[in-house]
Amino acid sequence: MRALPAVTGRDEFDALVVRIDYHDDQAWQDVAAALMQPWGDRQCEAHVHFIDDPAWAGATVDEVLTAV
Structure with a gap:
């Protein structure tokens, strides 16, 4: 399993949305x-x-769950 950047600056009650697909910028926006x-x-x-x-x-x- 690869190491991912630390998640910082997040309030524990904020919804966390992680972008893992970079094929469609408009969809992400x-x-x-x-x-x-x-x-x-x-x-x-x-x-x-x-x-x-x-x-x-x-x-x-x-990987995401381990990182966060």
Whole structure:
């Protein structure tokens, strides 16, 4: 299993979204924008921590879980 960069600066209650596929930048931007939208009946603020670093490209679920 390869070593991945440390996840820093994340609040423990933030949703963590790790980009592991770099084939479609527009799709990534669309997903990130959608995840940042207010949600619920009271339009709660989204708390999301994005990891957008090519060092994570192709990482497996096990690799991501081990790193975080």
